[in-house]
Amino acid sequence: MSDFMEIIVRTIFAFFLFMVIANFLGKQTLSRMTLHHFTATVTFGSITANLAFNLRNEAWQVATAMITFFCIAFSLSIITLKSRKARKWLSGKPTIIIEDGKILEENLRLLRYTLDTLNHALRQKDVFDIQEVQYAVVEPNGEISLLKYPPYRYVTKEDLNIFIKEGNHFPIELIMEKQILDKNLDNNGLTKDWLLSELTKRGLTVTSVFYAVKGTNGQLYFDVYNDRLTSPIDNETGHR
Structure with a gap:
């Protein structure tokens, strides 16, 4: 086999x-990474590159190293789930x-955070005035979490004594690209006859529907292939 084909x-x-391997390690490794997730991801990337391009090493040797490291990473993930002490050491x-509105300079120093870094992190949270912040915490994944003083917090429905209607549920996808999702219907106590009846009321057929969903409020949404837009917006110019 030529080098080109072998690569x-x-x-x-x-x-x-x-x-x-990534599927076994879980989604957390690929999203907001803690210290050991970051280490595992970087190392896996390096080993994968060697497996693909380093022809001096046999493929089975690099694959063995990759699988061995997977076993280590997977074991550490299990340990962090079971031990809070290990979780603190491995994940941070x-x-x-910021505590009670006061910046903790020593903690900033330990994190190697400068005031510029702090202000940048606050602006990313839509905070431009530091006096609004009562508490700020740097999470193990490097993200910053904030608790503002009460006058600067968002008003909730509970604050306004607005009645919150019960009964909202997760959206139920009914049709996707002309295909009825029978499993979703069965899991939610819905029938195909009911769905076909709703389509008939709207003058639609299954083959004319690109996407159909029952929303969190119970209302039905149908998107059809023929949207009847005479002048769609151009993606590049933003004009019709």
């Missing part, structure tokens, strides 16, 4: 092996940087 085959193998712990 292609190894790259395909590396991709699917990484996908399998939240650090308070």
